Amino acid sequence: EVQLVESGGGLVNPGGSLRLSCAASGFTFSNAWMSWVRQAPGKGLEWVGRIKSKTDGGTTDYAAPVKDRFTVSRDDSKTTLYLRMNSLKNEDTAVYYCTTYAYGSHYFWGQGTLVTVSS
Amino acid sequence: QSVLTQPPSVSAAPGQKVTISCSGSSSNIGNNYVSWYQQLPGTAPKLLIYDNNKRPSGIPDRFSGSKSGTSATLGITGLQTGDEADYYCGTWDSSLSAGGLNWVFGGGTKLTVL
Secondary structure, eight states: OOEEEEEOOEEEOTTOOEEEEEEEESSOGGGOEEEEEEEOTTSOEEEEEEEOOGGGTOOEEEOTTTTTTEEEEEETTTTEEEEEEOSOOGGGOEEEEEEEEETTEEEEEOOOEEEEEOO | OOSSBOOSEEEEOTTOOEEEEEEOOTTTGGGSOOEEEEEOTTSOOEEEEBTTTBOOTTOOTTEEEEEETTEEEEEEOSOOGGGOEEEEEEEEEOOGGGTSOEEEEOOOEEEEEO
């Protein structure tokens, strides 16, 4: 059974930093392309970024609102996906989900972790 | 304002059929596969349809997807009260205005089963 468990969310001041983790199990993590998707309170889904598997180059892509502030990384030895968020803004407040990217879709989703940016 | 346009809400009676549209352009739906997601109240989204019309294991055949040109449609037959949820379409978008390749979701459609 595929499991994705996010952690690391919480309250942070504007301009601050936070690192989210996503512990994965039930599939071959090193072969998987992974993504982060967020959802602001009462709003729709917004893609944040993705990372390819190392065998496919390990490259990353980001949505315009987070480019140059957020970094997606992975540790295949720990089967864990990360999202480093710097220079956080109020509008980054959201539930952050990690997903497996397969068959051209966000195939499996974690339960999400809430990030609140507020002073 | 999403580049993929969905109706904000749809409704139908139990047992009936409903369709949810997702309209885009040649930079997204027109040249990429579409997927659909169901988000039940208070839960994480779940994949319903991928590659325009394929269902993951465990998704009942009451759910179907189709694509024509720059639009896609999700169909749900035999509506149940448990189908009340928000539904999102998604695909890749490669418009220059977006700064390259980005995944985009539709704004979401709230399904009410009356």
